[in-house]
Amino acid sequence: MSDAExxxxxxxxxxxxxxxxxxxxxxxxxxxxxxxxxxxxxxxxFSKDNKVLDYFNNISIAETTIEPTLKKKILYEVLKKYTEIIPSIGYSIELISNLFAILIKISRFAEDENLYDFINYYDDELYLALEGISKLEPEEIWPTFLNDLKNWLSL
Incomplete structure:
Protein backbone atom coordinates (compact mmCIF):
# COMPACT_ATOMS: atom_id res chain seq x y z
CA MET A 1 0.00 0.00 0.00
CA SER A 2 1.51 3.29 -1.04
CA ASP A 3 1.21 6.61 0.75
CA ALA A 4 -1.14 7.69 -2.05
CA GLU A 5 -3.48 4.77 -1.33
CA PHE A 46 -6.90 -6.01 12.16
CA SER A 47 -9.25 -7.71 14.57
CA LYS A 48 -11.96 -5.05 14.57
CA ASP A 49 -13.23 -2.26 12.38
CA ASN A 50 -12.14 0.34 14.92
CA LYS A 51 -8.52 -0.86 14.51
CA VAL A 52 -8.74 -0.08 10.79
CA LEU A 53 -10.26 3.30 11.55
CA ASP A 54 -7.57 4.06 14.14
CA TYR A 55 -4.84 3.09 11.70
CA PHE A 56 -6.05 5.50 9.02
CA ASN A 57 -7.06 8.25 11.45
CA ASN A 58 -3.51 8.24 12.82
CA ILE A 59 -1.98 8.82 9.39
CA SER A 60 -0.72 12.39 9.20
CA ILE A 61 -1.44 13.80 5.76
CA ALA A 62 1.11 16.55 6.35
CA GLU A 63 3.86 14.00 7.02
CA THR A 64 3.29 11.84 3.95
CA THR A 65 5.89 11.82 1.20
CA ILE A 66 3.30 12.48 -1.50
CA GLU A 67 4.02 15.29 -3.94
CA PRO A 68 1.61 18.23 -3.54
CA THR A 69 0.25 17.78 -7.08
CA LEU A 70 -0.56 14.12 -6.38
CA LYS A 71 -2.19 15.06 -3.05
CA LYS A 72 -4.33 17.56 -4.92
CA LYS A 73 -5.25 15.01 -7.61
CA ILE A 74 -6.26 12.41 -5.00
CA LEU A 75 -8.28 14.97 -3.06
CA TYR A 76 -10.10 16.13 -6.19
CA GLU A 77 -10.93 12.54 -7.18
CA VAL A 78 -12.32 11.79 -3.72
CA LEU A 79 -14.32 15.03 -3.69
CA LYS A 80 -15.74 14.22 -7.14
CA LYS A 81 -16.95 10.87 -5.78
CA TYR A 82 -18.42 12.67 -2.79
CA THR A 83 -20.35 15.17 -4.92
CA GLU A 84 -21.88 12.34 -6.94
CA ILE A 85 -23.59 10.86 -3.88
CA ILE A 86 -27.03 12.25 -3.24
CA PRO A 87 -27.68 12.36 0.50
CA SER A 88 -30.66 10.22 1.45
CA ILE A 89 -31.46 12.44 4.41
CA GLY A 90 -31.04 16.08 5.26
CA TYR A 91 -27.93 16.97 7.20
CA SER A 92 -28.07 18.76 10.51
CA ILE A 93 -26.40 22.16 10.78
CA GLU A 94 -23.92 20.64 13.25
CA LEU A 95 -22.95 17.91 10.78
CA ILE A 96 -22.61 20.41 7.94
CA SER A 97 -20.40 22.60 10.11
CA ASN A 98 -18.23 19.57 10.96
CA LEU A 99 -18.01 18.60 7.28
CA PHE A 100 -16.84 22.10 6.38
CA ALA A 101 -14.19 21.90 9.12
CA ILE A 102 -12.97 18.55 7.76
CA LEU A 103 -12.89 19.84 4.19
CA ILE A 104 -11.03 23.00 5.20
CA LYS A 105 -8.44 20.92 7.05
CA ILE A 106 -8.04 18.56 4.09
CA SER A 107 -7.63 21.44 1.63
CA ARG A 108 -4.85 22.86 3.83
CA PHE A 109 -3.02 19.52 3.81
CA ALA A 110 -3.35 19.35 0.05
CA GLU A 111 -1.80 22.81 -0.10
CA ASP A 112 -4.61 24.05 -2.33
CA GLU A 113 -5.44 27.67 -1.53
CA ASN A 114 -8.12 27.89 -4.23
CA LEU A 115 -10.00 24.93 -2.80
CA TYR A 116 -9.51 26.28 0.71
CA ASP A 117 -10.97 29.66 -0.31
CA PHE A 118 -13.88 27.96 -2.09
CA ILE A 119 -14.79 25.82 0.94
CA ASN A 120 -14.22 28.66 3.38
CA TYR A 121 -16.60 30.87 1.39
CA TYR A 122 -19.45 28.39 1.92
CA ASP A 123 -18.48 27.83 5.54
CA ASP A 124 -18.76 31.60 6.04
CA GLU A 125 -22.03 31.59 4.10
CA LEU A 126 -23.41 28.99 6.52
CA TYR A 127 -22.47 31.20 9.46
CA LEU A 128 -24.10 34.22 7.80
CA ALA A 129 -27.24 32.19 7.05
CA LEU A 130 -27.45 31.13 10.69
CA GLU A 131 -27.23 34.81 11.65
CA GLY A 132 -29.98 35.68 9.15
CA ILE A 133 -27.64 37.78 7.01
CA SER A 134 -27.32 35.51 3.95
CA LYS A 135 -29.80 35.36 1.09
CA LEU A 136 -29.77 31.57 1.54
CA GLU A 137 -31.39 29.63 4.33
CA PRO A 138 -29.01 27.44 6.39
CA GLU A 139 -30.50 24.23 4.96
CA GLU A 140 -29.82 25.47 1.42
CA ILE A 141 -26.09 25.96 1.96
CA TRP A 142 -24.91 22.33 1.81
CA PRO A 143 -26.79 21.32 -1.37
CA THR A 144 -25.70 24.56 -3.03
CA PHE A 145 -22.11 23.95 -1.95
CA LEU A 146 -22.11 20.37 -3.28
CA ASN A 147 -23.54 21.47 -6.62
CA ASP A 148 -21.06 24.33 -6.96
CA LEU A 149 -18.18 22.09 -5.83
CA LYS A 150 -19.12 19.52 -8.46
CA ASN A 151 -19.08 22.25 -11.12
CA TRP A 152 -15.86 23.74 -9.75
CA LEU A 153 -14.08 20.37 -9.81
CA SER A 154 -15.10 19.76 -13.42
CA LEU A 155 -13.40 22.96 -14.64
Missing part, protein backbone atom coordinates in the same frame (compact mmCIF):
# COMPACT_ATOMS: atom_id res chain seq x y z
CA UNK A 6 -3.32 5.50 2.40
CA UNK A 7 -4.26 9.12 1.73
CA UNK A 8 -7.13 8.09 -0.52
CA UNK A 9 -8.49 5.65 2.07
CA UNK A 10 -8.11 8.23 4.85
CA UNK A 11 -10.07 10.80 2.84
CA UNK A 12 -12.73 8.28 1.84
CA UNK A 13 -13.16 7.25 5.47
CA UNK A 14 -13.39 10.89 6.59
CA UNK A 15 -16.14 11.54 4.06
CA UNK A 16 -17.91 8.20 4.67
CA UNK A 17 -17.29 7.02 1.13
CA UNK A 18 -15.75 3.80 2.41
CA UNK A 19 -16.15 1.78 5.56
CA UNK A 20 -13.51 -0.09 7.51
CA UNK A 21 -15.00 -3.29 6.09
CA UNK A 22 -14.51 -1.97 2.52
CA UNK A 23 -10.84 -1.41 3.24
CA UNK A 24 -10.44 -4.84 4.81
CA UNK A 25 -12.03 -6.36 1.69
CA UNK A 26 -9.62 -4.34 -0.46
CA UNK A 27 -6.71 -5.73 1.60
CA UNK A 28 -7.91 -9.31 1.07
CA UNK A 29 -8.19 -8.75 -2.69
CA UNK A 30 -4.77 -7.07 -2.74
CA UNK A 31 -3.19 -10.03 -0.94
CA UNK A 32 -4.65 -12.40 -3.53
CA UNK A 33 -2.74 -10.43 -6.17
CA UNK A 34 0.36 -9.62 -4.14
CA UNK A 35 0.94 -11.78 -1.04
CA UNK A 36 4.06 -9.74 -0.23
CA UNK A 37 2.12 -6.51 0.42
CA UNK A 38 2.86 -6.17 4.13
CA UNK A 39 0.60 -3.19 4.73
CA UNK A 40 -2.35 -4.92 3.08
CA UNK A 41 -1.58 -7.91 5.27
CA UNK A 42 -1.58 -5.70 8.36
CA UNK A 43 -4.93 -4.12 7.43
CA UNK A 44 -6.40 -7.50 6.55
CA UNK A 45 -5.76 -8.88 9.98
Missing amino acids: KLQFKLELLLNLKSAKDIQNWAIDRLDKNPADLLALEVCF
Whole structure:
Protein backbone atom coordinates (compact mmCIF):
# COMPACT_ATOMS: atom_id res chain seq x y z
CA MET A 1 0.00 0.00 0.00
CA SER A 2 1.51 3.29 -1.04
CA ASP A 3 1.21 6.61 0.75
CA ALA A 4 -1.14 7.69 -2.05
CA GLU A 5 -3.48 4.77 -1.33
CA LYS A 6 -3.32 5.50 2.40
CA LEU A 7 -4.26 9.12 1.73
CA GLN A 8 -7.13 8.09 -0.52
CA PHE A 9 -8.49 5.65 2.07
CA LYS A 10 -8.11 8.23 4.85
CA LEU A 11 -10.07 10.80 2.84
CA GLU A 12 -12.73 8.28 1.84
CA LEU A 13 -13.16 7.25 5.47
CA LEU A 14 -13.39 10.89 6.59
CA LEU A 15 -16.14 11.54 4.06
CA ASN A 16 -17.91 8.20 4.67
CA LEU A 17 -17.29 7.02 1.13
CA LYS A 18 -15.75 3.80 2.41
CA SER A 19 -16.15 1.78 5.56
CA ALA A 20 -13.51 -0.09 7.51
CA LYS A 21 -15.00 -3.29 6.09
CA ASP A 22 -14.51 -1.97 2.52
CA ILE A 23 -10.84 -1.41 3.24
CA GLN A 24 -10.44 -4.84 4.81
CA ASN A 25 -12.03 -6.36 1.69
CA TRP A 26 -9.62 -4.34 -0.46
CA ALA A 27 -6.71 -5.73 1.60
CA ILE A 28 -7.91 -9.31 1.07
CA ASP A 29 -8.19 -8.75 -2.69
CA ARG A 30 -4.77 -7.07 -2.74
CA LEU A 31 -3.19 -10.03 -0.94
CA ASP A 32 -4.65 -12.40 -3.53
CA LYS A 33 -2.74 -10.43 -6.17
CA ASN A 34 0.36 -9.62 -4.14
CA PRO A 35 0.94 -11.78 -1.04
CA ALA A 36 4.06 -9.74 -0.23
CA ASP A 37 2.12 -6.51 0.42
CA LEU A 38 2.86 -6.17 4.13
CA LEU A 39 0.60 -3.19 4.73
CA ALA A 40 -2.35 -4.92 3.08
CA LEU A 41 -1.58 -7.91 5.27
CA GLU A 42 -1.58 -5.70 8.36
CA VAL A 43 -4.93 -4.12 7.43
CA CYS A 44 -6.40 -7.50 6.55
CA PHE A 45 -5.76 -8.88 9.98
CA PHE A 46 -6.90 -6.01 12.16
CA SER A 47 -9.25 -7.71 14.57
CA LYS A 48 -11.96 -5.05 14.57
CA ASP A 49 -13.23 -2.26 12.38
CA ASN A 50 -12.14 0.34 14.92
CA LYS A 51 -8.52 -0.86 14.51
CA VAL A 52 -8.74 -0.08 10.79
CA LEU A 53 -10.26 3.30 11.55
CA ASP A 54 -7.57 4.06 14.14
CA TYR A 55 -4.84 3.09 11.70
CA PHE A 56 -6.05 5.50 9.02
CA ASN A 57 -7.06 8.25 11.45
CA ASN A 58 -3.51 8.24 12.82
CA ILE A 59 -1.98 8.82 9.39
CA SER A 60 -0.72 12.39 9.20
CA ILE A 61 -1.44 13.80 5.76
CA ALA A 62 1.11 16.55 6.35
CA GLU A 63 3.86 14.00 7.02
CA THR A 64 3.29 11.84 3.95
CA THR A 65 5.89 11.82 1.20
CA ILE A 66 3.30 12.48 -1.50
CA GLU A 67 4.02 15.29 -3.94
CA PRO A 68 1.61 18.23 -3.54
CA THR A 69 0.25 17.78 -7.08
CA LEU A 70 -0.56 14.12 -6.38
CA LYS A 71 -2.19 15.06 -3.05
CA LYS A 72 -4.33 17.56 -4.92
CA LYS A 73 -5.25 15.01 -7.61
CA ILE A 74 -6.26 12.41 -5.00
CA LEU A 75 -8.28 14.97 -3.06
CA TYR A 76 -10.10 16.13 -6.19
CA GLU A 77 -10.93 12.54 -7.18
CA VAL A 78 -12.32 11.79 -3.72
CA LEU A 79 -14.32 15.03 -3.69
CA LYS A 80 -15.74 14.22 -7.14
CA LYS A 81 -16.95 10.87 -5.78
CA TYR A 82 -18.42 12.67 -2.79
CA THR A 83 -20.35 15.17 -4.92
CA GLU A 84 -21.88 12.34 -6.94
CA ILE A 85 -23.59 10.86 -3.88
CA ILE A 86 -27.03 12.25 -3.24
CA PRO A 87 -27.68 12.36 0.50
CA SER A 88 -30.66 10.22 1.45
CA ILE A 89 -31.46 12.44 4.41
CA GLY A 90 -31.04 16.08 5.26
CA TYR A 91 -27.93 16.97 7.20
CA SER A 92 -28.07 18.76 10.51
CA ILE A 93 -26.40 22.16 10.78
CA GLU A 94 -23.92 20.64 13.25
CA LEU A 95 -22.95 17.91 10.78
CA ILE A 96 -22.61 20.41 7.94
CA SER A 97 -20.40 22.60 10.11
CA ASN A 98 -18.23 19.57 10.96
CA LEU A 99 -18.01 18.60 7.28
CA PHE A 100 -16.84 22.10 6.38
CA ALA A 101 -14.19 21.90 9.12
CA ILE A 102 -12.97 18.55 7.76
CA LEU A 103 -12.89 19.84 4.19
CA ILE A 104 -11.03 23.00 5.20
CA LYS A 105 -8.44 20.92 7.05
CA ILE A 106 -8.04 18.56 4.09
CA SER A 107 -7.63 21.44 1.63
CA ARG A 108 -4.85 22.86 3.83
CA PHE A 109 -3.02 19.52 3.81
CA ALA A 110 -3.35 19.35 0.05
CA GLU A 111 -1.80 22.81 -0.10
CA ASP A 112 -4.61 24.05 -2.33
CA GLU A 113 -5.44 27.67 -1.53
CA ASN A 114 -8.12 27.89 -4.23
CA LEU A 115 -10.00 24.93 -2.80
CA TYR A 116 -9.51 26.28 0.71
CA ASP A 117 -10.97 29.66 -0.31
CA PHE A 118 -13.88 27.96 -2.09
CA ILE A 119 -14.79 25.82 0.94
CA ASN A 120 -14.22 28.66 3.38
CA TYR A 121 -16.60 30.87 1.39
CA TYR A 122 -19.45 28.39 1.92
CA ASP A 123 -18.48 27.83 5.54
CA ASP A 124 -18.76 31.60 6.04
CA GLU A 125 -22.03 31.59 4.10
CA LEU A 126 -23.41 28.99 6.52
CA TYR A 127 -22.47 31.20 9.46
CA LEU A 128 -24.10 34.22 7.80
CA ALA A 129 -27.24 32.19 7.05
CA LEU A 130 -27.45 31.13 10.69
CA GLU A 131 -27.23 34.81 11.65
CA GLY A 132 -29.98 35.68 9.15
CA ILE A 133 -27.64 37.78 7.01
CA SER A 134 -27.32 35.51 3.95
CA LYS A 135 -29.80 35.36 1.09
CA LEU A 136 -29.77 31.57 1.54
CA GLU A 137 -31.39 29.63 4.33
CA PRO A 138 -29.01 27.44 6.39
CA GLU A 139 -30.50 24.23 4.96
CA GLU A 140 -29.82 25.47 1.42
CA ILE A 141 -26.09 25.96 1.96
CA TRP A 142 -24.91 22.33 1.81
CA PRO A 143 -26.79 21.32 -1.37
CA THR A 144 -25.70 24.56 -3.03
CA PHE A 145 -22.11 23.95 -1.95
CA LEU A 146 -22.11 20.37 -3.28
CA ASN A 147 -23.54 21.47 -6.62
CA ASP A 148 -21.06 24.33 -6.96
CA LEU A 149 -18.18 22.09 -5.83
CA LYS A 150 -19.12 19.52 -8.46
CA ASN A 151 -19.08 22.25 -11.12
CA TRP A 152 -15.86 23.74 -9.75
CA LEU A 153 -14.08 20.37 -9.81
CA SER A 154 -15.10 19.76 -13.42
CA LEU A 155 -13.40 22.96 -14.64
